Amino acid sequence: MGNAARKLDVIEIHDLFPHINQRFDLDEQIGEPSGFGAVWLAYDRWLDREVALKISQTDLSPEVLLCRDIEGQTVRIYDYFRGENGWHAYSMALLHSSWRTLSSWIETHRYREHDLQHYFDCFEVMYDALRGLAAIHGRPYSREGRYVHADIKPANLFFLCQPKKRPNTVFRMPAHQDMVKIIDMGISTRRGEYNFAGTLAYDYPYKQDSRPGHDLYSLGLTFLEMLSGVLPNHPTMEHKARITTFVTAVSSGSAYIDNLAVELARQCARAATQPAITARSLLAWLDEQLFELNEASLLLLRSIHHQLPGALKKDELACAAFPYMAGYFGWKNQTVGRIEFLKEMIADMYAQGLLVRDGSRYRYFVR
Structure with a gap:
């Protein structure tokens, strides 16, 4: 059976829902096709805002109650309407272009x-x-x-x-x-x-x-x-x-x-x-x-992956990674102590499985 709601035009919707006619200016259907209804972009003159209006030939009251009962990431429901001949509708918050x-x-x-x-x-x-x-x-x-x-x-x-x-x-x-x-x-x-x-x-x-x-x-x-x-x-x-x-x-x-x-x-x-x-x-x-992994380790992983292709020894990798990690730590100058710190990070990342090592040459890389 086809989706009857998607076939309705504005005049037919106004005939089925007199209250919608009194309150909303319907613009166009929005959203992806659904088997259970249609969603319209509408202007709510009472609330002075754009909303989404869902219309269906099935009973929408359980859906409305469910969205209101759940404290979570569902769309906010404003009002519920019963129309003629078993039609139902509700208005909800419009999720904008982002x-x-x-x-x-x-x-x-x-x-x-x-x-x-x-x-x-x-x-x-x-x-x-x-x-x-x-x-x-x-x-x-x-x-x-x-x-x-x-x-x-x-x-x-x-x-x-x-x-x-x-x-x-x-x-x-x-x-x-x-x-x-x-x-x-x-x-x-x-x-x-x-x-x-x-x-x-x-x-x-x-x-x-x-x-x-x-x-x-x-x-x-x-x-x-x-x-x-x-x-x-x-x-x-x-x-x-x-x-x-x-x-x-x-x-x-x-x-x-x-x-x-x-x-x-x-x-x-x-x-x-x-x-x-x-x-x-x-x-x-x-x-x-x-x-909950160390943020610096994930940043270093991404830097090695994007900027430092190929396998490098620990000291080579630490020196090559320094420019990419200096901003995170607030470093301006490269020092022996800071390179040693990065080498310890590399060893920890290898122990966690974030880095792989060529066993014969002790060169580290991402895969």
């Missing part, structure tokens, strides 16, 4: 070989998406407020695309605010209920009921699509070796970061059948494995 669907970002991103910074960006997006899912899935040991989104995919993740180069960190995304908004809660359910309305390409193929792990499975597919621009198939998610092959084909250029991407995708895949793997546990794991 916000894009993740699918739009994937389609327009210029994918390059060994793009380590791109991997850092994708990990940041994943971290914030996991924060949003943690709110939707509810608090541990609580029987209330536990939901499953049931349709996680790039088209349902809005992303605040404002990367900025910062001198003292490899992470570039907006700080101190939500970076990802999870939208389209139209088929979301409570845990354990039956729900087979998700998007087949992203939905866990063997599900029998709704579980938080199914959202994480879908997010794992989304993560690999972010990294590569290509959506992997479900058989890829079934084995770590296949995920490794997929990531290796679009390698970041760093074995440590590649392995981290493989393990994150694998953990998301395993979450579909292992309840102990949750959004919160993955956040803790990412903190330990990446976001």
